[in-house]
Amino acid sequence: MSEHQQSSLRYSPLWQLTVSRIREFFREPESVFWVYGFPIVMMVGLGIAFRNQPVEQIAVDILDGPHAEVVEQALGSHEKFVPAIHEPNTAWRRLRTGNTDLVVEVDSSASDRYVYHFDPTRPESVLARSAVDDTVQRFAGRSDPLQVSDEAFEQPGGRYIDFLVPGLLGLSIMGGGLWGVGFVTVDLRIRKLLKRFLATPMRRTHFLAGIMISRMLFLIPEVLIMLLFARWMFGVINYGSIWAVVSLIIIGAVAFSGVGLLVASRAKTIETVSGLMNLVMLPMWMLSGAFFAADRFPESVQPLIQILPLTPLISSLRAVMLDGSSLGSQWMAITILCVWSVVSYTLALRWFRWS
Amino acid sequence: MRIAFNPSLDGTGSLSACRASRNRPGIGSRTSKLNEFSKQITERAVCTWDVCYAGRRPPRWSPDCLEYRALDHSRLSEYEKAIATVQEPMLRPRFTTPILPVSHMPSAIRCSNLFKTYEGKPPVEAVRGLDLDVREGECFGLLGPNGAGKTTTIEIIEGLLEPTSGEVEVLGRAWGEQNENAIKQQIGISFQETKLSDKLTVAETLTLFRSFYEAGIDPEQVMRRVDLQEKAGSWVNKLSGGQRQRLAVACALVGDPQLLFLDEPTTGLDPQSRRQLWEIIRSFGAQGRTVLLTTHYMDEAERLCDRVAIVDRGKVIALGSPHELISGLGGEHVIEFTLDGLDRTQPDAFADLPAVSSAHAENGHILLSVSEPHQALPALLRRVEETNHQFTSLSTRHASLEDVFVTLTGRHLSDEEPDDGP
Numbered sequence: 001m002s003e004h005q006q007s008s009l010r011y012s013p014l015w016q017l018t019v020s021r022i023r024e025f026f027r028e029p030e031s032v033f034w035v036y037g038f039p040i041v042m043m044v045g046l047g048i049a050f051r052n053q054p055v056e057q058i059a060v061d062i063l064d065g066p067h068a069e070v071v072e073q074a075l076g077s078h079e080k081f082v083p084a085i086h087e088p089n090t091a092w093r094r095l096r097t098g099n100t101d102l103v104v105e106v107d108s109s110a111s112d113r114y115v116y117h118f119d120p121t122r123p124e125s126v127l128a129r130s131a132v133d134d135t136v137q138r139f140a141g142r143s144d145p146l147q148v149s150d151e152a153f154e155q156p157g158g159r160y161i162d163f164l165v166p167g168l169l170g171l172s173i174m175g176g177g178l179w180g181v182g183f184v185t186v187d188l189r190i191r192k193l194l195k196r197f198l199a200t201p202m203r204r205t206h207f208l209a210g211i212m213i214s215r216m217l218f219l220i221p222e223v224l225i226m227l228l229f230a231r232w233m234f235g236v237i238n239y240g241s242i243w244a245v246v247s248l249i250i251i252g253a254v255a256f257s258g259v260g261l262l263v264a265s266r267a268k269t270i271e272t273v274s275g276l277m278n279l280v281m282l283p284m285w286m287l288s289g290a291f292f293a294a295d296r297f298p299e300s301v302q303p304l305i306q307i308l309p310l311t312p313l314i315s316s317l318r319a320v321m322l323d324g325s326s327l328g329s330q331w332m333a334i335t336i337l338c339v340w341s342v343v344s345y346t347l348a349l350r351w352f353r354w355s
Numbered sequence: 356m357r358i359a360f361n362p363s364l365d366g367t368g369s370l371s372a373c374r375a376s377r378n379r380p381g382i383g384s385r386t387s388k389l390n391e392f393s394k395q396i397t398e399r400a401v402c403t404w405d406v407c408y409a410g411r412r413p414p415r416w417s418p419d420c421l422e423y424r425a426l427d428h429s430r431l432s433e434y435e436k437a438i439a440t441v442q443e444p445m446l447r448p449r450f451t452t453p454i455l456p457v458s459h460m461p462s463a464i465r466c467s468n469l470f471k472t473y474e475g476k477p478p479v480e481a482v483r484g485l486d487l488d489v490r491e492g493e494c495f496g497l498l499g500p501n502g503a504g505k506t507t508t509i510e511i512i513e514g515l516l517e518p519t520s521g522e523v524e525v526l527g528r529a530w531g532e533q534n535e536n537a538i539k540q541q542i543g544i545s546f547q548e549t550k551l552s553d554k555l556t557v558a559e560t561l562t563l564f565r566s567f568y569e570a571g572i573d574p575e576q577v578m579r580r581v582d583l584q585e586k587a588g589s590w591v592n593k594l595s596g597g598q599r600q601r602l603a604v605a606c607a608l609v610g611d612p613q614l615l616f617l618d619e620p621t622t623g624l625d626p627q628s629r630r631q632l633w634e635i636i637r638s639f640g641a642q643g644r645t646v647l648l649t650t651h652y653m654d655e656a657e658r659l660c661d662r663v664a665i666v667d668r669g670k671v672i673a674l675g676s677p678h679e680l681i682s683g684l685g686g687e688h689v690i691e692f693t694l695d696g697l698d699r700t701q702p703d704a705f706a707d708l709p710a711v712s713s714a715h716a717e718n719g720h721i722l723l724s725v726s727e728p729h730q731a732l733p734a735l736l737r738r739v740e741e742t743n744h745q746f747t748s749l750s751t752r753h754a755s756l757e758d759v760f761v762t763l764t765g766r767h768l769s770d771e772e773p774d775d776g777p
Contacts, residue, residue, distance in 0.1 A: 016566040020555060025592075027554035191550045199513060199546075200567040200610070201539040355515065 013202055017210030018217075021184075025218065035218065037170045039226050043165065046291070047234050050160040053146070057082045058128045059100040061091040067106040071114075075132065076138040095119065101128035104136075112140070126354055150245035157322055161234045166228070166317035173223055173249060174284065174310050177256025179279050180215050182264035186273040195355040204354070219253050240320035244251040248320065248334075252313040255337040258344030259309060265351045284310040309340045371498055372675075462524070463614050463645040464489040464512055469521035471507050471669075479545055482518070483506040491613075494636070494646040496660035498653065500768050504669040505649035506547060507760060509618050512647070513544050526614060543607030544602075547618040553592035557583055557602055560591060561609050568610035581605045581635055597628025604635060615639055617648040621655060651756035651768050653756035665760055672763050681754045685712025686726035689758055690735065692749040693720050708734045717761065724754065724762070 009015055025031055059082045060075055062068045068085045075081040086094065094100040095117060098242055101124045107113035116133065119125040138144075188194045197207060230236035238245060263280055267273035287301070288294060288310035297305060305311050313335030319325040328335075409465060464487060471482040481504045489495040499503045510516040512523055514530045526541055528534040551560055561574035572650050578584040581601040586594060594602065600620065607615055617636065621629040636659055652658055656663045657677045665673040665680070673680055681687055702714040702721050710727040725731040728751050760768050 009561065011566045013566045016563045020552065020559065020563050023559065024552055191547065192546060193551065195515065196544075196546060196549050196551075196606075197567075198537070199515060199544040200564060201536050201569070202567040243621050 014206045014210055014213075016204055017202075018213045021210055021214035022217065025180075025214070034221075035172075035176060036222055036225055037270060039168050043161075043168055043226070043230060044233070046164055047150065050164075052159045052161075058131060059084070059094075059126070060128060060132055061086050061094055061100040061103045063088055063091055063103060063105045065106055065108055067097055067111045069181055069187065070111075071106060071136065074136050078135055081132070081135070090311055098122070101125045101283055102132055104132065142327050156235050156237060157239065159234075161230070162236050162322055163318070164291065165230045165234075166321050169223065169249070169316050169317055170252065170288070170314035171290050172226065173219070173252045173283065173313065174256050176215060176219060176222065177253060178260040178263065178281060179257075180260070181211055181257045181276060182217065182262075183273060184211065185264040186267045186270065189353065189355070190268070190270065191305070192355070198354055203255040208261070212254075216250070216253060219249065223249055238321045239324035241327070242345030244320045244325075244330075245317065247327055248313065248316050248330070251334055251337050251341075252309075255309055255313075255341040255344070258341045258348065260346040261348040261352075265348045266353045268353070284308050286309070289314050307336060309337060312336045368407065413545045418642065436503055442591040459529065460490040460492050461527075462488055463491045463493075463526060464495075464647060465522075465524040466508075466512060466543040467522050469508065469511060469523065469602055470519045471504075471511060471516070472519045482511070484668065485521075485666070485671055487512075487671070489645060491645050492640075492643045493642045493661040494648070494659050497647070497649040497666050497708055498656040498660075498663050498760070498768070499649075499666035500651055500652065500760075500766065500770055503666045505651075505666055506618055507669075508666070509616055509647065509649050513616050514538065514544070515562070531726070540610065541612055543610055543612035544616045544617060545603045545618065545620060547622065549603055551591050551599070551602065554590055556588050556590055557594070558587040559607060560602065564606040565609045571610040572608065574609060577605045577609045580608065580638070582631065583656065595628075597624050597631065600624060600632060601635065604632065608639065612644070614645045614647070617646065618629045619651070621650070621652065629655070653760070653768055657757055663756065665756070665763065666761075667764050673759060677756055680756060680759045682764060684724045684754050685757060686710065686724040687754050688725045688751055689718050689754050690723045690725050690730045690731060690749070690751045692735075692746045694744045695747045702719065705735065705738065708738065710734075713762070717765070720748075722761075724760070725751075 029135075057080055057283075062071045062083060062085045065084050066085055072083045072085060075083040084100075091100070091103045095103050101118070101122070105115040105117060107115065111224040114136065116129050120130045185194075194207075227236075229236070259280065263276045264273055267276060284290075287297065287305045288308055289305075290310070294305050294311055294315075295302070312330075316325075316330040316333035319330060320327070382489055412493075421459070466485065466487045469482050469485040469487075471480075473479040473481060483504075485504070485508055489506075497508065499505050507516065511518045512525060514523075514525070514535065523530060525538050528538055530538065555563070557578065558574055561577055565571050565574050575584065579589055581604060583598060583601055583605065586598060591599065591602065604617070604620065607617075620636070621632050624632070633655070636646060636648070640659075646659075648655075648659070660677065662674065662676050663680060664671045673683075675683070702716040702723075705711065705721065705723060706714040708723070710730040711723045711725050713724045715722055723731065723735070732751065735740075757768055760766070
């Protein structure tokens with residue numbers, strides 16, 4: 001009736017713990033959506049909304065006056081301009097509300113004096129000023145000494161979607177580490193399952209290793225789906241080494257699993273751990289450069305931003321994927337992530353509440 | 356009723372009394388017959404008896420039987436002779452293990468002077484000086500109301516809680532780093548409430564627990580033992596309460612333990628599930644292994660346990676087999692009655708009636724511990740008539756552990772512990 005075989009894989013506790021964790025995850029449809037589907041949804045939504053398009057037509061208003069038609073004619077011969085003559089009040093209103101990008105005023109006393117009214121904080125307005133000036137000057141007889149021709153650069157890498165994908169990848173890894181490791185642990189603790197396990201000869205290291213290994217395994221399809229989808233839908237290419245990207249992902253996943261364990265080490269209720277997780281994640285969502293460059297924040301906050309774990313992960317992923325940098329060049333980011341790993345695991349294991 | 360003797364191949368046997376009848380008379384008449392029978396043949400060597408539903412027998416037999424445990428195997432032949440002389444042809448006796456008297460077995464669990472105080476304002480003294488000595492092979496019960504400290508005690512013995520002071524030894528070893536793994540390999544534990552992973556199947560859960568032990572039982576076999584083999588592929592969250600509890604016990608059994616800890620195993624279950632669980636626990640004990648369980652149900656303690664420690668407010672207030680504890684009341688019957696009119700009836704007024712060993716009042720009822728109801732009852736009726744009162748209610752029943760508890764503490768097992776200090 002009793003068996004005394006130990007060697008079969010079926011009865012290896014580490015295997016069973018890992019497999020159980022995998023089963024529990026995939027049998028919960030909501031968690032599968034949040035982990036795999038949500039980043040895709042974000043990517044599609046943001047990628048479409050912020051898609052780079054060729055410059056639209058430039059609206060230019062010309063103040064009504066004797067020489068207005070000359071300007072209108074000069075601009076009208078080019079497709080990209082939409083010139084219109086308006087009364088001054090109408091024109092100022094249109095400039096203020098952004099319906100027009102530039103207002104041209106011809107000096108009534110000297111027909112070769114133009115005044116450009118534009119909004120220096122709006123890129124379209126600045127662009128309109130340069131383009132209009134160029135056209136009008138040429139029309140008035142300027143000759144350019146150089147021969148120039150235009151070639152459109154079609155290679156992807158500078159678009160918003162290229163910038164976004166490494167950011168979403170980083171967020172995905174962070175979310176998986178915090179919710180996938182931390183939340184699950186608290187849930188087990190609350191259900192007294194942790195305590196039940198401890199009543200058996202199960203080793204604690206096996207338990208933690210099972211969670212970590214299963215997290216790593218979940219990461220693989222997560223990352224693959226994201227990168228393949230980005231490639232297929234938006235043409236996002238990885239310019240660096242795929243192994244560099246993989247290494248960074250692994251280092252990031254380990255670090256965030258540690259942070260997740262640390263956050264969950266003592267929480268006793270779902271509310272507590274949810275609050276803590278959000279407290280940890282939301283600043284990084286904003287500050288770490290996932291959706292827009294981190295250096296847009298003022299200088300005084302930069303040191304803090306740079307040591308948050310998500311920032312080096314995202315910046316190093318961008319460097320590799322967009323700039324083609326080598327793994328070695330990212331040693332600073334890797335070091336920061338490793339320090340986070342070591343500190344998190346050490347503290348988590350010391351403070352961990354098993355029941 | 357007929358007695359039959361069924362020896363088994365290894366020299367033990369079982370003694371049971373069954374009534375063959377199409378119509379089932381009330382328990383009382385059967386039990387009284389069996390009581391007479393027990394007095395005739397079993398003498399002092401039998402330590403426990405209980406009435407159990409043993410399941411379906413050949414259709415002529417009703418499912419009620421009385422099981423006796425012969426703890427002194429050397430006297431088996433005396434019993435055989437006694438049985439042969441008894442005039443009741445329809446009882447079928449069955450001896451059950453263990454073979455040695457319990458007092459000769461080594462200790463499975465020993466604790467001395469256990470104290471546990473939880474910090475807080477005010478600090479909570481859950482366990483106040485508790486001693487236990489559980490022998491190998493016995494089913495030992497901790498019986499007490501909610502809050503008595505039973506769960507705290509059993510968790511300390513299971514090694515999950517540190518006592519404030521006191522010593523604990525399980526299977527001859529004290530809890531500590533070098534012994535921890537060795538002890539855990541030999542014990543199985545079931546908590547009062549565990550929610551196992553909802554989305555794992557029964558088979559997967561048992562395989563997971565089995566993997567923690569160096570040696571154990573095949574999950575399929577354990578499933579059969581607890582009658583869950585049909586649900587092997589069902590998710591845990593689709594099981595009923597009784598099935599979930601059986602699964603919890605199965606998880607405790609899958610490591611083939613020598614010692615089983617059960618904390619309130621049948622709380623909240625329907626009667627059918629309770630009986631199923633009792634059968635499982637009984638068959639575990641029948642292998643000569645030890646069980647320590649906590650409960651606040653007196654019928655559970657009476658049916659399952661060889662010995663019971665009644666625990667109240669963190670201390671053991673009585674210890675012995677259910678039979679001994681009930682006999683300690685001075686009578687195996689209880690007469691309970693209320694009288695009209697009198698606001699404060701003095702129970703002492705009835706304590707001197709024949710065959711009454713003690714009397715006390717509770718909630719307006721008077722309870723008399725009686726050894727021979729047929730003598731006490733008529734005397735009581737006469738006395739009440741003399742005092743010109745009327746009965747508003749009158750009942751007699753068998754004494755139970757509940758009565759033992761009430762006698763000792765003045766409260767019921769189903770009451771919560773009061774919050775005041777010792």
